[in-house]
Amino acid sequence: MTRICRWLDRIRHSDHRGTRWPRWISETGPAPIHPAAPSWCYGTPGLARAQQLAAIALADTDRRRMAERALLDCLTDPHQLDQLTNRGLCHGVGGLLRTVQRVAEDAETPTAFTDRLPELRDRFLALAPPEEPGFLEGAAGAALAFQTAEPDSGPATPWDACLLLC
Secondary structure, three states: OHHHHHHHHHHOEEEOOEEEOOOOEEOOEEOOOOOOOOOOOOOHHHHHHHHHHHHHHHOOHHHHHHHHHHHHHHHOOHHHHOOOOOOOOOOOHHHHHHHHHHHHHHOOOOHHHHOOHHHHHHHHHHOOOOOOOOOOOOHHHHHHHHHOOOOOOOOOOOHHHHHOOO
8 A cells, every 4th residue: 555655646746736646647657737627536536535545544644634635625626626517426526526525524624625515516416417327427326426415414325335435
C-alpha cells in the first residue's frame, strides 16, 4: 500500500486549482493533467477516497489531510463540477455524491463535506434520470446513490462496497 501511495505522490499535480491525478497512465507516461470531470471512477474523488482509506490504514495524517483537501478543492471548482452531466455512479453526480458521503464519514472535519451535500443533491435532481436500468450508468445506481442523500441517512446495506468506497 505504501508503494502505491508513493507512486500516486509522484504523478500527483497541485496548482492554484487544487490537487489532482492524471486520468490515465500509458506506457509513455501519465496523460496531460488538467481539471477533469470529478467522477468516482477516474477522477479526483475516487483517488482521494482511496488515499483517505490508505491513510487511515497506515495512520498517515498528512496523506489523509492531502486527500481530503484534494476532494474539497474539486468540490469548490465549478469548472470541474459542470463537467458532470448525468446522474450515474461511474461518470456522474451519483458517484460524486456517494463518494463525498463516504469521505465525510471518515473525515477529520465531516462538515466540510456534509455542508456541500445540498448543492450536490440539487445538481443530481437537475439532471434527467437515466433511461437505462443499469448499475454504473443507469437508474439503479443513481437511485442507490440518492437514497442516502438526505441528511443523517445511511445506507440499509453497504451496497457501495463494490465501488471500493467503504
